[in-house]
Amino acid sequence: MTDAILTLNAGSSSLKFAVFAVEEDGVTPRLRGKIENIGAAPHMVAVDAKGAPLIERRWNVDEALAHEAFLAPLLEWIDDHLGGDRLVAIGHRVVHGGTAFNTPVLVTDAVLTALDALSPMAPLHQPHNLAAIRAAQTARPGLAQCACFDTAFHSGHADVVTRFALPRRWHDEGVRRYGFHGLSYEYVMGRLMTLDPTLAAGKVLVAHLGAGASLCAVSAGRSIDTTMGFTALDGLVMGTRCGALDPGVVLYLQQQAGLTPSAIEDLLYAQSGLLGVSGFSSDMRSLLASDDPNARQAIELFVFRVAREAGALMASLEGLDGLIFTGGIGENAAEIRHAVAERLAWTGLVIDRDANDQGAGRISDSRSKVAVWVIPTDEEIMIARHVLEVTAGL
DSSP states (O other), rough: OOOEEEEEOSSOOOOOEEEEEEEEEEEEEEEEEEEEEEEEOOOOEEEEETOOOEEEEEEOTOOOOOOOOHHHHHHHHHHHHHHHOEEEEEEEESSSSTTTSSSSSSSHHHHHHHTTTTTTGGGGHHHHHHHHHHHHHHTTTSSSEEEEEEGGGTTTOOOHHHOOOOOOOHHHHHOOOOOOOOHHHHHHHHHHHHHHHHHHEEEEEEOOOOOEEEEEEEEEEEEEEEESSSSTSSSOOSSOOSSSOOHHHHHHHTSSOOOOOOHHHHHHSOHHHHHHHSOOSSSSSHHOOOOOOHHHHHHHHHHHHHHHHHHHHHHHHHHHHHEEEEHHHHHHHHHHHHHHHHTTGTTTOOHHHHHHHSSEEEETTOSSSSSSEOOOOHHHHHHHHHHHHHHTTT
C-alpha cells in the first residue's frame, strides 16, 4: 500500500487538485485536474502523470454549486482511482499567512480562526482557500490538513522593505507589505538551483506572469523584495486587477464618484487590469490575437509595468545576474517575453529569438550579460513536499 497526498488550490471560480504518491525520496505526481466555472457551469477534468485523460464531467448550468459541494465527490473519485492506496493528508494553498504564519502548519481550529481574520487582506482568495479546508474537514474529519502560505517565502524581508510610511500603530497592527506567489517562487528557485546553481546563488529576478502577476527579487536564494504588498492587488497590471494605484484614486472614487467600498473592491479586483484597459478580455492570448487598438494598449501597459518594476527591484538587488519567466503568460507568451527583454536591453540582456520561440530552458543569447530562463512553475508539488515535512511522524 502506498500513501498519497492531495493538494487543493481553491480560487474564486475554480478548484485545482493534484495527487502525489509518497516515496522514500519525496513525492511523485500521480494525477492533476481542476474543476472550473464553479457557480456557473462546473466542468471537471483530470489527467494522469503522463497527461492521459482520466475523467471529464460537466454539471448542468442550473447547478450553481459552491466549492464545498465538490469536495466529497472529488474525494470519493480519488479514493476509487487510488485503489488500495491510502490518502493520508491534504495540503492547501492559502494566500495570506500574515505575520504569524511563516512556515506550513497543520490546520487546527485556532489556525482557522487566525486565518479568517486575514480574509480582508486577500478577499479574492482567502475565503475560498478556507472554505476548501472546512469542506475537506467535514468530508474527512480524521485526515490531516496542512496550510501552505504564499506569503511565507517573503517573510524574511527587511523592515525598510515591509514598512509603509504610515503612523507606526498601523504597521504594528499588520498594515505592511507581505508579498505573494511565494509557493511559485520557492519552486522556481529550487529548479534553478538544479539547472544553474551558480546563477541561483546570485542576484535573480523572477517574473511570475499570469492572471495574477508579480516580480520577486531573490539574492542568494532568499526573497529580498517583491512587487505585491499588503494585498495581491498591488504591483503589476494583472488579468482583472489594476496593480499599483495612487491611493488618492480610491478616495476620489469614494468621495466624488460615490462608489461604496464593495463597489470599489469589485472595480479594482474584477473589472480592471487587462480587462479594464482592453474593454473585452483579461486573457493575454485573446489580446495578442486581436487587432483592436485597445488590446494593444493593454499589452503595452502590461509590458511597461513589468519593465518598470523590474528596474526598481534591480535597485533592491544592486545588480542583476538572471531573469526567470514563469506563470501562464511567462511560460507561454513568447511575444511578451521578447517585449520585456527589449525594454530591459539597457541591462545588457539579450534573448535568443529561436530559443524564446521554443519557450523552454535558457533563452538568453550567448552575448547576453544577464542569463534568461523560462522555468514552468509547479505550486502543487511544492505544497505536497511541505505536507510531507509537516506530517512526518504523525
